Amino acid sequence: MSAAPTATGGDGPVPPPRTSVPGGAAPRVDGTTTAPPTGDGPVAGVGSEISWPAAVPVAEPAEPVVVDVEPGRVRWDPAERRARASQSFWTAVVGVPAIFSVLRLGVEAGGELQTTLLLVANVGPVNLLAGFLTTAARLLSTGLVAVFALGAVLAVSADGLPPGTRRRPLFARWADITPAWVVLASFLLALITWPLLYLPLLLPAFVAAFQLHPGRLHERVVPRLLLIGALLAGYGWLMLPTMRDAMRQGDEWLVLALIVVPPLLALFIAGPLPGMVIRPLASVTEVAVLATLVWAAVPVISTPVLPLTVTTVGPESGPTEDVRGHVVTTDDVNMVILQERGGVRYVPVDLVRAQVLCPSEEELPRHQLRIHDFHVEDSLLEGMGRRVRPVHRIDAACRTPA
Numbered sequence: 001m002s003a004a005p006t007a008t009g010g011d012g013p014v015p016p017p018r019t020s021v022p023g024g025a026a027p028r029v030d031g032t033t034t035a036p037p038t039g040d041g042p043v044a045g046v047g048s049e050i051s052w053p054a055a056v057p058v059a060e061p062a063e064p065v066v067v068d069v070e071p072g073r074v075r076w077d078p079a080e081r082r083a084r085a086s087q088s089f090w091t092a093v094v095g096v097p098a099i100f101s102v103l104r105l106g107v108e109a110g111g112e113l114q115t116t117l118l119l120v121a122n123v124g125p126v127n128l129l130a131g132f133l134t135t136a137a138r139l140l141s142t143g144l145v146a147v148f149a150l151g152a153v154l155a156v157s158a159d160g161l162p163p164g165t166r167r168r169p170l171f172a173r174w175a176d177i178t179p180a181w182v183v184l185a186s187f188l189l190a191l192i193t194w195p196l197l198y199l200p201l202l203l204p205a206f207v208a209a210f211q212l213h214p215g216r217l218h219e220r221v222v223p224r225l226l227l228i229g230a231l232l233a234g235y236g237w238l239m240l241p242t243m244r245d246a247m248r249q250g251d252e253w254l255v256l257a258l259i260v261v262p263p264l265l266a267l268f269i270a271g272p273l274p275g276m277v278i279r280p281l282a283s284v285t286e287v288a289v290l291a292t293l294v295w296a297a298v299p300v301i302s303t304p305v306l307p308l309t310v311t312t313v314g315p316e317s318g319p320t321e322d323v324r325g326h327v328v329t330t331d332d333v334n335m336v337i338l339q340e341r342g343g344v345r346y347v348p349v350d351l352v353r354a355q356v357l358c359p360s361e362e363e364l365p366r367h368q369l370r371i372h373d374f375h376v377e378d379s380l381l382e383g384m385g386r387r388v389r390p391v392h393r394i395d396a397a398c399r400t401p402a
Helices: 078-107 113-122 125-159 169-177 180-193 197-209 221-249 252-265 276-302 381-387
Strands: 008-011 012-014 308-313 321-330 334-340 346-349 352-357
Touching: 078 125, 078 276, 113 276, 113 321, 113 334, 125 180, 125 197, 125 252, 125 276, 169 276, 180 197, 180 252, 180 381, 221 252, 321 346
Parallel strands: none
Antiparallel strands: 008 012, 308 321, 308 352, 321 334, 334 346
């Protein structure tokens, strides 16, 4: 007698379902029957009745699992959502500098194809990267600080909402997947690259990014107020001479606002926001940060890649000419100069008499204020560099435009 066909499952052989038991005997829960099969029933096979083996429980039909899903909405896995947010974040961090570097060469060449190709052929990637980091590190740190500060506020606000009610904002997801050391590194980069005039803005941004409530200073009210007063007194001692000079000059109200408002804003910026303003605020801040970065990127893209020089050209005994521009390359025959007013000029090396390095118009100071011997428009890095090697006197050739 052939054995009845079985199907293999995770827990061993499982017999196929039957339509009836021979002799009309019904199986009990433990798999036994009231009357043993006679063995005279039809032969087991496809489309025929089969005998049920003894001591095998009857499988109950599985109930389907029903998941309530809102119509027209895709349910994303949280791990996949974090992976997508991480990919978009690092794509922006790596891709934006590369795009800016290419755009800078095109703008530096005046939009001319042949001049752009000349710059591409002679400006190495190391020089291009170094020039980008020295000029665009400020822009990159500004974008990161804004994203992390706004993302932390939106994240703690979204955590207070009922689960599944709203999708987390983009900046909040970026803040969730970013390690703390990356956030801290972005603030350190901003600390050494931002002008001293804008460094007070890092106070509310740092408080928002790490959610430093005043209550975390001390659990008791009186010691907490004393600590806050001591911090504000130290900040006032640092900025009081600059505030006096700004009030004496009379037209530096923007400087006064940048010094006074940020530390007061830092006391109230941390904490969750009302649920009704999270979604509008997230959309507005994302557009505002993007627009601000685009506006700030225009001077970065237009900043020259090569140093500005004034080259004196002429024979040994005869009149000379000052060529103002950027030296692209020099060989045994010619010096290639990208002129400030446009165009490329090939100057024979034998005719070069002198050459001086000149500052650009953007480097000239606009404020006459200092913070403890540091100019307010210099960064900490630039201020320490000027102490090591003070600014030299500008040559007369640099003052006369070409």
